[in-house]
Amino acid sequence: MTERKQFRAIKGTRDILPPDSSLWNWFEQGARDVFESYNYREIRLPIFEETELFSRSVGLETEVVSKEMYTFNPDENPFTPQYGKLEHELFVAGATYSLRPEATASVCRAYIEHGMHTLPGNVKLYYMGPMFRRERPQKGRYRQFYQIGAEVLGQSDAPAIDAELIEMLMVFFARVGLTKTTLYVNSIGDKNCRPAYVERLREELRKVKDQLRDDSQRRIETNPLRVLDSKLPEEQPIIEKLPRIAEHLCDACREHFAKLKDELKLRRIGYEENWRLVRGLDYYTRTTFEVIAEGLGSQNAVCGGGRYDGLVKLLSGPPTKGIGFAIGSDRSILSIQEGGAAPKLGGLSVFIAWMGEAAYLGGVGIARKLRAAGLSVELPPEEMKFKKALGLADKLGARYALILGEDEITAGKFTLKNMADGAQRKYSEGQLLEYLESERRGSG
Ligand code: AMP
Numbered sequence: 001m002t003e004r005k006q007f008r009a010i011k012g013t014r015d016i017l018p019p020d021s022s023l024w025n026w027f028e029q030g031a032r033d034v035f036e037s038y039n040y041r042e043i044r045l046p047i048f049e050e051t052e053l054f055s056r057s058v059g060l061e062t063e064v065v066s067k068e069m070y071t072f073n074p075d076e077n078p079f080t081p082q083y084g085k086l087e088h089e090l091f092v093a094g095a096t097y098s099l100r101p102e103a104t105a106s107v108c109r110a111y112i113e114h115g116m117h118t119l120p121g122n123v124k125l126y127y128m129g130p131m132f133r134r135e136r137p138q139k140g141r142y143r144q145f146y147q148i149g150a151e152v153l154g155q156s157d158a159p160a161i162d163a164e165l166i167e168m169l170m171v172f173f174a175r176v177g178l179t180k181t182t183l184y185v186n187s188i189g190d191k192n193c194r195p196a197y198v199e200r201l202r203e204e205l206r207k208v209k210d211q212l213r214d215d216s217q218r219r220i221e222t223n224p225l226r227v228l229d230s231k232l233p234e235e236q237p238i239i240e241k242l243p244r245i246a247e248h249l250c251d252a253c254r255e256h257f258a259k260l261k262d263e264l265k266l267r268r269i270g271y272e273e274n275w276r277l278v279r280g281l282d283y284y285t286r287t288t289f290e291v292i293a294e295g296l297g298s299q300n301a302v303c304g305g306g307r308y309d310g311l312v313k314l315l316s317g318p319p320t321k322g323i324g325f326a327i328g329s330d331r332s333i334l335s336i337q338e339g340g341a342a343p344k345l346g347g348l349s350v351f352i353a354w355m356g357e358a359a360y361l362g363g364v365g366i367a368r369k370l371r372a373a374g375l376s377v378e379l380p381p382e383e384m385k386f387k388k389a390l391g392l393a394d395k396l397g398a399r400y401a402l403i404l405g406e407d408e409i410t411a412g413k414f415t416l417k418n419m420a421d422g423a424q425r426k427y428s429e430g431q432l433l434e435y436l437e438s439e440r441r442g443s444g
């Protein structure tokens with residue numbers, strides 16, 4: 001027989017195994033609980049969309065779209081030529097499809113497609129799931145990574161919407177123990193004031209062009225705001241001297257930003273202003289924000305967000321105001337783990353050590369009742385000597401072992417051993433259920 005290769009997860013993707021997966025579920029459940037308490041509801045979206053949705057919304061000029069998307073062309077699938085006809089019926093002719101690099105575009109597409117602008121009030125949505133970008137993998141940066149996002153779409157751009165969204169984000173981070181964070185906020189103006197600022201910036205940048213590196217030099221013409229994103233040490237002194245957007249905001253934008261900051265104070269949300277926090281895309285307006293966390297090295301941003309009042313219209317929908325954020329789950333969870341704030345979760349409650357056929361029959365019934373009461377129960381499929389069974393219970397981290405032998409079944413009394421201190425007590429079935437349930441409530 002020829003040697004066959006073993007498969008490994010593709011670079012930049014990874015498996016999330018137990019017990020980490022419990023932490024992930026707890027993290028995601030925390031988001032659900034907090035977001036629902038702010039009256040946000042979940043939207044589940046497809047993982048692939050027409051490429052054009054992303055190129056039009058995220059922007060052709062961005063690295064995410066120009067370099068990092070996983071795109072496929074149904075007309076050129078070498079593996080399934082027999083499906084060619086079906087592909088043509090299902091898909092738009094000539095179109096290509098991409099794995100989503102982010103989800104705001106999909107949310108807006110869905111908002112338009114389902115006429116959600118006719119719904120009462122603001123539409124408040126959240127989503128969670130994998131995103132795909134062909135980036136260079138490193139710690140905290142993957143090609144398949146996970147985001148949890150929230151968006152508010154509607155007719156209003158009241159600063160209270162922005163502030164409540166940010167409050168919700170910080171309440172969530174506090175709930176999951178991500179407290180060593182910094183929230184940065186900024187306003188990047190709107191179509192009335194930003195173009196003039198961008199022109200000023202471009203003029204100033206042209207004057208210092210020779211001192212900038214290639215990327216920044218190119219951006220002077222294509223998208224000068226992006227120069228402010230530069231992390232290159234040698235460019236920092238130059239950038240510090242550039243004109244700042246805050247001094248160029250129109251009255252309406254300045255007032256919006258001032259009110260946002262008042263609202264954040266009202267809600268006791270600590271923040272720092274960061275004039276360099278820009279989103280280099282035309283449809284972004286006014287509020288931008290970012291949260292960074294400790295212990296992550298260079299990839300320390302755990303959330304990015306901002307207003308995008310022009311986006312729905314750009315996607316051929318009705319004029320609509322919008323704001324949202326995307327939390328990076330991978331990095332947030334990494335930071336929680338490294339900060340030592342990860343809770344000890346769930347685990348196995350009861351291991352049923354049984355010997356003899358009658359004990360097994362009794363064990364099956366008891367296991368079902370305990371599981372129905374919300375406990376995690378392991379009932380070994382094959383008989384084991386008590387000593388071996390208790391050894392396995394210990395290795396599996398069970399909190400209790402329930403000892404079932406012929407005698408226990410006959411007497412209707414079961415021995416429960418606390419694995420932490422070795423204490424044993426006998427219970428009737430009713431008492432056992434009652435005791436373990438109260439334990440579960442106490443520990444959960
Ligand atoms: P963005 O959509 O680029 O604003 O990203 C929002 C958040 O998603 C970032 O703050 C990161 O926490 C996370 N993120 C973005 N790209 C990656 C990646 N390649 N790997 C892991 N997390 C990422």
